Amino acid sequence: MAPMSGKKNLAALIVNMDERGSLAAIRRRLDAGDDPLYLMEECRAGMEQVGELYESGTYYISALIMAGEIFREAAEILVPLLPTPERPQSSGSMVIATVKGDIHDIGKNIAITLLDAHGFTVVDLGVDVAPERIADAVVAEHPDVLGLSCLLTTGFEAMRQTIALMRELTADWNRRVPVVIGGAAIDQNTANHTGADGWCTNAADGINIVRSLLS
Numbered sequence: 665m666a667p668m669s670g671k672k673n674l675a676a677l678i679v680n681m682d683e684r685g686s687l688a689a690i691r692r693r694l695d696a697g698d699d700p701l702y703l704m705e706e707c708r709a710g711m712e713q714v715g716e717l718y719e720s721g722t723y724y725i726s727a728l729i730m731a732g733e734i735f736r737e738a739a740e741i742l743v744p745l746l747p748t749p750e751r752p753q754s755s756g757s758m759v760i761a762t763v764k765g766d767i768h769d770i771g772k773n774i775a776i777t778l779l780d781a782h783g784f785t786v787v788d789l790g791v792d793v794a795p796e797r798i799a800d801a802v803v804a805e806h807p808d809v810l811g812l813s814c815l816l817t818t819g820f821e822a823m824r825q826t827i828a829l830m831r832e833l834t835a836d837w838n839r840r841v842p843v844v845i846g847g848a849a850i851d852q853n854t855a856n857h858t859g860a861d862g863w864c865t866n867a868a869d870g871i872n873i874v875r876s877l878l879s
């Protein structure tokens with residue numbers, strides 16, 4: 665199949681909850697030479713549409729669950745194919761968590777996989793992690809950077825509290841631990857509000873931001 669003819673298809677297949685069709689289309693388009701990064705983007709566009717249909721009341725929560733499952737399987741195929749450099753010895757260390765009240769972890773896990781491929785050592789605290797636990801982990805692990813994931817606007821307050829508490833507990837350190845936040849709804853306003861040093865809505869930008877925070 666010609667890449668363009670399948671273009672709309674992939675997002676539409678995800679929106680239609682066609683698990684087998686989506687994965688088959690991905691394999692077909694990879695065979696046809698399509699860029700895995702581009703296919704990831706199309707899948708993400710499909711997820712966004714599912715989110716919008718949920719928001720408008722057309723889809724129920726079951727659709728979010730199903731779409732999440734399809735995306736996870738798509739990422740299992742695509743992420744290992746994404747271009748990464750020869751894994752450097754060590755680029756730095758990070759503690760990463762999805763903040764309290766939020767259980768979304770598909771994006772966080774993709775970001776961690778890519779950070780690892782770029783030579784970062786990551787301690788993953790999981791999802792729905794309380795500010796105290798995250799701040800304690802920073803004190804224990806001494807990471808170069810703290811990364812927080814949050815997909816819910818209602819989670820922004822937890823991000824703010826987490827960063828504030830971490831700053832308090834590390835106030836007597838001779839360095840400031842930079843914080844990067846990631847998630848589809850995050851922007852510069854979120855970074856200003858939460859006190860984060862950098863923000864991203866996709867993992868590739870996230871890696872560049874982490875690098876710039878370290879340099």
Ligand code: B12
Binds near residue numbers: 708712772775868
């Ligand atoms: C799948 C999904 C779910 C799944 C999640 C499964 C899982 N294990 O993660 C389930 C069904 C559990 C779910 C539940 C809910 N969801 Co939901 N969900 C989604 C959906 C459709 C896709 C999210 C996703 O995986 N995207 C794909 C990934 C790859 O993208 P990403 O997460 O943005 O991650 C990338 C970047 O942001 C970045 N990144 C992310 N984290 C980090 C961290 C670091 C350190 C770095 C560097 C980078 C980075 O890198 C990633 C890769 O590029 C979104 C729609 C959307 N537009 O995002 C809604 C969405 C996020 N959900 C929403 C809602 C409302 C809910 C529920 C409240 C629904 C309900 N009534 O119960 C619950 C909340 C549960 C909770 N307490 O957290 C809303 C949030 C609206 C808002 N304003 O806050 C959205 C936007 C849908 C919508 N439009 O209404 N959801």
